[in-house]
Amino acid sequence: MNAFEVIQPGAFTTVQDLGRYGYQKYGVSISGAMDRFALRVANLLAGNDEGEAAVEATIIGPRLKSRGKIRVAITGADLSPEIDGKPAALWRILNVPEGSLLSFGGAKSGCRAYLAVSGGIDFPLVMGSRSIHTRSNLGGNGRALAKGDIIDCRDPGNRIQESGTCQLPEDLVPVYGRQWKVRVVLGPQNDYFTRKGIETFLNSEYEITSQADRMGYRLRGPKIEHKNGPDILTDATPPGSIQVPGDGMPIILLADGQTTGGYSKVAAVVSVDQDLLAQARPGDKVRFQRITIMEAHRLLAEMEKKMMEIRSRLS
């Protein structure tokens, strides 16, 4: 079944699920939603499995025309969504009549919005995922959504329990500001930096530059000092890695980041805060806070507990 047609694609709109695993060794990025939390909740609201593929819009959202009666949920950034010109609520299930225009306006908060369709998006699985990775032309048409694309629904028979709560409780909705505290675990090459360099990294404010996309964010701020130059023998650069080239300015690699790289990595952003960073925009300010690996794992366990709570409150 056709779900909708792309009338205007917006700034950079793709389809993402939870990512492509098992292929990093072949140079294939993990990809997947930049904000996994928002994706998972959008799917749960739409009555899907939390890992279904959904639309990811960036700052300027798309204009979509429904090609049937569909149910959707929009989460993440508030990009002023509207259905036929009327404001649509975030973090709840919405009915979209056939032939309606689903559009987005100004970006009020956050950077990336997720639009899940009940029944999921029908893209073929490529290497186990429906995620679009534009740099290697994987997923969907191998590019961002474009005008005229028709998006199909994978399982139109998907039923939503009408009696259940169809809205994420207010206390669980994240709030996005323009200043971000990002928790990191030091390493694997923190020994490539001087003590002063590490102190600068942990005690300074960095600004997200305009060079910020799904691959990574280039930051600007006080220079992080190396001991003897920035280069290492190339090794793995998983999402969250903070590499520092010779100019001393950190680059945070994210979902579409390359699988290997030759710059020393001072630290890595913990998983739960990678979701938050997905909602940061160019011009936003970032401060790094060092935590231990054990604390990072505790945060991850808390996040899963929160997801369990959301699942139980939505069912």
Place this chain on the structure above:
Amino acid sequence: MRGYSRARYLIVGDRGISVEFGNSLDEEINRKVHKMRHALEKAKVPGVIETNPTIRSLFVYYDPLRIRVKQLIRDLRKIEGQMAEIVLPESRLFEVPIVYGGEYGPDLEEVAKLLKVTPGEIIQIHSGKEYFIYDTGFIGGSAHFKVPPPLDSLPRKKTPNLGVPAGAVLIAGGLGSVFKPLAGPTGWYWIGTSPLRQWFPEKDPPLLIHPGDRIIYRPVDLEEFEQIQKRVEKGGFTAQVTP
């Protein structure tokens, strides 16, 4: 010294461990990486999602909700102790056709100038030798090897090239990229182009050349380049020489 006596286990964020066997471009170190990878795959440790073997370390991606990091490192150390018995797959040799210089390698002249030799000498040094493939990484599985002197003294470019095509043969930082699997930016010097393809997303595995394989460049003229390119497109060209 050829690598560490015992591997280093480095924390990489909250989902990764890097098992580092040394800090130099060395085939013995690289073989350890791949032995460890095969041993780990055989051991099927619960909570290990995937691995990414690189030049001198094995990256292990895990789910911390399924395995505690201390337990994982204990398991990995045990596997490290058993990996010597692993026999690696036979190394294959690929002949890589290449056109050097001109619009097919716009940086060849600059590389020659920087190294104070002629472009012809660069071609002579770069081609006709067997190179061992250390890793496949970056985007689309770019395969890397160690370049011989004086090419190994070439740094990365100060200003990255914003667009080189698939097939671009690159060198920088002591390494060569056999040829770029996909078009895109690079901070490496572009000295030639090959008509071969490395990236086959519809196949599993999706790459032609794998770590542990060897390659040898064979200079060709434009006519042969185009002939090979056509045959590659149709899937009717075999670059593999042995076994």
